[in-house]
């Protein structure tokens with residue numbers, strides 16, 4: 001009997017059937033499992049998408065999208081940048097930090113570090129931002145983004161010597177650093193802790209001819225700390241480059257003798273209503289205001305100012321030596337605009 005059973009098992013037909021049966025069961029189980037997993041994944045993915053539509057993606061979700069769903073790196077970065085646009089810098093920082101642990105390729109790591117440094121910078125954490133950009137330079141000393149950012153950070157932190165070193169590095173990469181060097185020289189003078197205001201004023205006036213864009217920075221310094229020297233040298237300036245500063249000057253700070261020697265200054269202060277000298281002006285806005293001041297009809301029109309970046313063409317309500325949109329140095333042009341009298345933003349700073 002036992003021999004029969006052994007014989008049965010050894011029957012090649014039964015063996016073949018058993019093998020097919022096992023293969024079938026294995027395939028069925030694998031198939032069912034894959035369907036189950038796919039459905040589970042789809043459900044999770046749908047949930048994730050719903051959360052994304054609601055703008056509620058958490059930091060971990062980005063890692064999930066990258067490592068589990070293989071969403072391309074660039075798409076993840078684009079999604080994470082939505083935090084930056086909403087001003088949620090800390091969230092963007094968390095995403096970048098989490099991604100840094102998962103990303104292996106050096107190029108992607110470098111890109112993530114650039115974004116992280118930028119996010120730290122935008123959230124005002126300049127030291128951390130500096131550390132990140134210095135770290136990038138350790139493995140890629142030719143990274144221009146990191147060098148430009150460090151130049152800005154060193155200037156902000158009054159580390160002018162280091163800013164100068166960055167300019168040397170940019171020179172070696174054939175970047176045009178002429179304007180940046182002159183501006184750095186001016187910043188170094190203005191922020192010198194030992195030099196007297198008198199010496200600073202003289203030194204700044206010497207740099208005036210180097211670049212027309214320096215006029216405003218130097219005029220602003222002189223108006224603040226050395227009005228006498230400012231008025232004495234008024235002919236060396238194109239006053240339309242800082243008409244807003246002159247417009248908001250207090251009556252008693254104006255040198256009327258100098259005003260009477262220069263038509264455009266007479267126009268500005270006639271339009272302002274301080275004097276009654278000009279009857280018309282070559283400048284459109286000043287001309288309208290002068291005409292209104294000379295008419296009997298009362299007017300609420302006043303001069304307002306806009307600052308337009310020469311490079312990115314974006315408008316800004318106050319003057320900044322570096323454009324907050326494209327980070328160009330001394331790229332703002334002041335544009336007088338007619339409008340209702342508004343609060344002087346510059347005077348509040």
Ligand SMILES: [Zn+2]
Pocket residue numbers: 309310311312313314323324325326327328331
């Ligand atoms: Zn700009």
